[in-house]
Amino acid sequence: MVWLFSLRTMRIAIVGTRGIPNNYGGFEQCAEYLSVILSSRGHEIIVYNTHYHPYTEPYFRGVRVKHVWNPEFTIGTAGNFIYDFLCMRDAVKERVDILLVLGYTTASVFFPWMRFGKSILVTNMDGLEWKRDKWSDTVKKLALWFEKLGAKHSHHMVSDNEKIREYLLNTYGKDSTFIPYGCEPFANPNPNPLKGYGVEPGRYSILIARMEAENNILMVLEGYAKSSTNDPLLVVGNMVTGYAHKLARRFGNDKRIRFTGGIYNQEDLNNLRYYSKFYFHGHSVGGTNPSLLEAMASSVYIMAHGNEFNRSVLGNDAAFFTDPEMVAKLVDDFQKDNMVEAAISSNIQKVREQYNWARIADQYEELFKNVLATSNA
Numbered sequence: 361m362v363w364l365f366s367l368r369t370m371r372i373a374i375v376g377t378r379g380i381p382n383n384y385g386g387f388e389q390c391a392e393y394l395s396v397i398l399s400s401r402g403h404e405i406i407v408y409n410t411h412y413h414p415y416t417e418p419y420f421r422g423v424r425v426k427h428v429w430n431p432e433f434t435i436g437t438a439g440n441f442i443y444d445f446l447c448m449r450d451a452v453k454e455r456v457d458i459l460l461v462l463g464y465t466t467a468s469v470f471f472p473w474m475r476f477g478k479s480i481l482v483t484n485m486d487g488l489e490w491k492r493d494k495w496s497d498t499v500k501k502l503a504l505w506f507e508k509l510g511a512k513h514s515h516h517m518v519s520d521n522e523k524i525r526e527y528l529l530n531t532y533g534k535d536s537t538f539i540p541y542g543c544e545p546f547a548n549p550n551p552n553p554l555k556g557y558g559v560e561p562g563r564y565s566i567l568i569a570r571m572e573a574e575n576n577i578l579m580v581l582e583g584y585a586k587s588s589t590n591d592p593l594l595v596v597g598n599m600v601t602g603y604a605h606k607l608a609r610r611f612g613n614d615k616r617i618r619f620t621g622g623i624y625n626q627e628d629l630n631n632l633r634y635y636s637k638f639y640f641h642g643h644s645v646g647g648t649n650p651s652l653l654e655a656m657a658s659s660v661y662i663m664a665h666g667n668e669f670n671r672s673v674l675g676n677d678a679a680f681f682t683d684p685e686m687v688a689k690l691v692d693d694f695q696k697d698n699m700v701e702a703a704i705s706s707n708i709q710k711v712r713e714q715y716n717w718a719r720i721a722d723q724y725e726e727l728f729k730n731v732l733a734t735s736n737a
């Protein structure tokens with residue numbers, strides 16, 4: 361029965377993102393790669409796009425694209441609830457085999473009341489969103505409630521990090537399937553883009569993150585300011601938050617610390633990572649962060665916040681810090697030796713073998729076939 365089912369073409373809908381091709385972030389990138397690969401294998405894939413997505417065609421590389429109204433820019437965050445509901449309702453009407461929700465937030469509110477029919481609801485649970493420092497206590501409680509709804513009512517869950525899998529199992533008593541995000545090795549370095557940022561290969565370091573407290577940017581900058589290095593540190597991220605303004609005021613007089621604002625040219629970002637002395641990764645609220653994979657894929661040595669999520673991805677192939685003093689010591693003691701080269705090489709190998717998009721598509725495809733075969737047994 362399972363063998364016969366494995367030959368069947370599946371109908372799969374992907375919701376929870378702003379759409380494809382990716383113009384936004386990690387889940388959109390996942391939706392793009394996963395949908396295109398599975399479509400090329402003969403499965404019928406539907407991806408839901410916001411009505412304002414710049415891509416307006418009905419198909420993208422074999423993937424069916426459905427544009428759905430999202431009043432986010434009219435009524436704020438509440439618009440995402442409406443958008444997710446409309447996407448999920450349409451997917452159920454399409455009678456898809458698999459309804460894949462990327463991220464439980466907002467969409468999970470509708471899980472208890474929707475009639476899914478024969479569609480199997482699979483939710484990628486993302487990280488511990490309710491721990492984000494930028495949110496008020498009320499919003500954090502709401503996010504935790506969303507998480508509980510996602511865990512309780514999903515037919516199956518996906519965790520993008522082994523530690524997230526352990527958390528879901530210990531907290532809700534439900535197992536999930538570990539499938540990480542993917543990435544592609546950066547193979548065509550070009551130092552020319554560096555000129556526009558006033559840096560030279562190997563004589564600067566870089567941090568790329570949203571300017572939010574849970575990304576431990578303050579810890580990194582405090583440590584870097586205490587170090588004795590004369591090399592500049594490029595701090596890449598949109599400077600629109602109050603936290604960003606606070607950082608700019610505090611470190612604005614340190615000429616080594618340069619706030620570039622957001623950089624959205626992927627070629628520039630890849631080359632800035634590749635040619636930097638080392639890369640800071642301070643993310644701490646869980647999951648396998650796409651920006652960490654991009655750093656691993658860029659042949660740069662990584663200094664990461666020492667939480668369990670980052671350690672589960674990097675293993676021994678990075679330096680870790682938990683306070684500003686450790687950051688300062690890592691910066692002052694750094695030298696590119698054989699151990700550093702081995703760590704860089706190992707991370708590239710992980711990207712090729714573990715975080716390869718084709719392999720990740722294999723894992724999703726196998727999961728979908730298994731859950732459908734079980735439901736039809």
